[in-house]
Amino acid sequence: MQGFIFNSSKSIICELGAIRRIGEICERLRIARPLIVTDPGIAAMGLHERLLSALATHQIPCAVFSSVVPDPPEATVLAALELALRERVDGVIGFGGGSSLDTAKLVALMARSSESLQQIYGVEQAKGERLPLILVPTTAGTGSEVTAVAIITTGETTKTGVVASQLYPDVALLDAELTVALPPSITAMTGVDAMVHAIEAYTSLHRKNLYSNMLAREALRLMAKHIETATLDGGNLEARQAMLLGACLAGQAFANAPVAAVHALAYPLGGRYHLPHGLTNSLVLPHMLRFNASHAGALYAELAAVILPAEILLSGTAERCTQLITYFEQLIATLGLPCTLAAVNVPQADLPTLAGDAILQQRLLINNPRPVTQDDALAIYRAAY
Numbered sequence: 001m002q003g004f005i006f007n008s009s010k011s012i013i014c015e016l017g018a019i020r021r022i023g024e025i026c027e028r029l030r031i032a033r034p035l036i037v038t039d040p041g042i043a044a045m046g047l048h049e050r051l052l053s054a055l056a057t058h059q060i061p062c063a064v065f066s067s068v069v070p071d072p073p074e075a076t077v078l079a080a081l082e083l084a085l086r087e088r089v090d091g092v093i094g095f096g097g098g099s100s101l102d103t104a105k106l107v108a109l110m111a112r113s114s115e116s117l118q119q120i121y122g123v124e125q126a127k128g129e130r131l132p133l134i135l136v137p138t139t140a141g142t143g144s145e146v147t148a149v150a151i152i153t154t155g156e157t158t159k160t161g162v163v164a165s166q167l168y169p170d171v172a173l174l175d176a177e178l179t180v181a182l183p184p185s186i187t188a189m190t191g192v193d194a195m196v197h198a199i200e201a202y203t204s205l206h207r208k209n210l211y212s213n214m215l216a217r218e219a220l221r222l223m224a225k226h227i228e229t230a231t232l233d234g235g236n237l238e239a240r241q242a243m244l245l246g247a248c249l250a251g252q253a254f255a256n257a258p259v260a261a262v263h264a265l266a267y268p269l270g271g272r273y274h275l276p277h278g279l280t281n282s283l284v285l286p287h288m289l290r291f292n293a294s295h296a297g298a299l300y301a302e303l304a305a306v307i308l309p310a311e312i313l314l315s316g317t318a319e320r321c322t323q324l325i326t327y328f329e330q331l332i333a334t335l336g337l338p339c340t341l342a343a344v345n346v347p348q349a350d351l352p353t354l355a356g357d358a359i360l361q362q363r364l365l366i367n368n369p370r371p372v373t374q375d376d377a378l379a380i381y382r383a384a385y
């Protein structure tokens with residue numbers, strides 16, 4: 001067996017209503033005055049009130065930063081950091097989707113280590129320690145609560161990552177009561193994103209290992225079983241908790257066996273047209289599966305056996321691989337997501353530029369089971385059009 005290293009968050013609490021334990025968790029981590037990092041949509045809904053009242057029960061005062069914008073730019077991180085320093089907080093609680101969690105991770109690190117963003121961009125560049133950190137996802141998608149990554153928008157169309165082991169939180173708290181109000185479209189997009197994390201981790205050319213395989217399979221099993229219910233019947237707590245856990249397992253998988261060409265072709269769509277991350281993955285997914293089938297067919301067939309009921313599963317590898325692709329095409333349509341680049345108003349004339357952007361994502365493309373050239377990327381965008 002090939003050797004491997006597996007890392008993840010220290011503690012995962014997966015329990016309905018677990019937000020009410022936040023006071024005792026803070027006490028355990030010796031947080032006396034946390035900064036809550038969230039976004040204006042969540043604040044307007046009052047979703048974070050549950051967190052505030054649980055802290056109040058334990059007489060824990062806090063500061064609140066509720067101005068995280070989607071795909072956060074540097075300015076968001078710096079504004080949250082300024083508040084953290086001004087309020088002299090001694091811990092950070094990220095509460096929201098990937099945008100809030102990524103911001104919270106960086107603030108926890110920078111408030112303690114005093115390193116600048118420019119010093120920590122890249123892989124394991126951060127040297128200092130962070131403040132105690134709790135991450136509470138309110139979308140079931142990015143898996144940011146169990147990854148060592150924070151993604152920041154650094155230019156008009158570019159994103160830059162900080163990858164540092166300090167970014168794993170002390171506690172990831174998965175409570176489906178916080179996700180019941182997530183609208184169907186966001187549930188569907190973030191859910192498909194998480195399923196892509198599991199698929200790409202399972203076929204990753206680098207650092208794929210026994211743990212990441214187990215996690216990816218179980219993540220897909222859970223999410224395939226529950227994504228339609230969670231999307232179409234949002235109040236179903238069982239489906240919601242299963243999606244949170246599935247996205248978390250997929251996050252653990254891709255934190256160790258990194259994602260590949262679906263994400264490489266999705267990023268330029270997000271960067272240029274500000275389409276949601278999950279939607280961009282969904283638009284590329286079936287076409288990339290078809291492209292990769294010649295090199296990853298056997299692995300896709302294994303995943304088909306995880307997702308599809310035994311009574312409809314065909315016997316051959318090629319047949320199962322085709323069944324997996326068809327499954328995702330049908331799922332995306334059932335969830336009501338747009339199925340083509342034309343449907344989300346991507347100008348056809350931009351496809352060559354997008355292919356040029358995608359080929360720059362070598363960090364991701366090297367993990368893909370089949371090599372992707374710029375011509376291949378263009379052909380895949382055309383197929384998705």
Ligand SMILES: NC(=O)c1ccc[n+]([C@@H]2O[C@H](COP(=O)([O-])OP(=O)(O)OC[C@H]3O[C@@H](n4cnc5c(N)ncnc54)[C@H](O)[C@@H]3O)[C@@H](O)[C@H]2O)c1
Pocket residue numbers: 039040041042047069070071072096097098099100102138139141142143144147148149150151178179180181182183186190277278
């Ligand atoms: N760190 C990682 O490992 C990692 C991995 C993938 C993506 N990302 C990043 O995560 C970000 C995307 O995160 P996301 O897809 O979770 O979306 P998001 O955090 O940008 O949130 C999207 C929208 O959902 C709303 N929302 C969130 N929770 C809600 C709830 N429970 N009820 C109602 N509305 C709710 C928010 O108000 C917001 O308007 C991007 O910046 C992406 O680059 C990070």
Ligand SMILES: [Fe+2]
Pocket residue numbers: 142193194197263277281
């Ligand atoms: Fe993703």
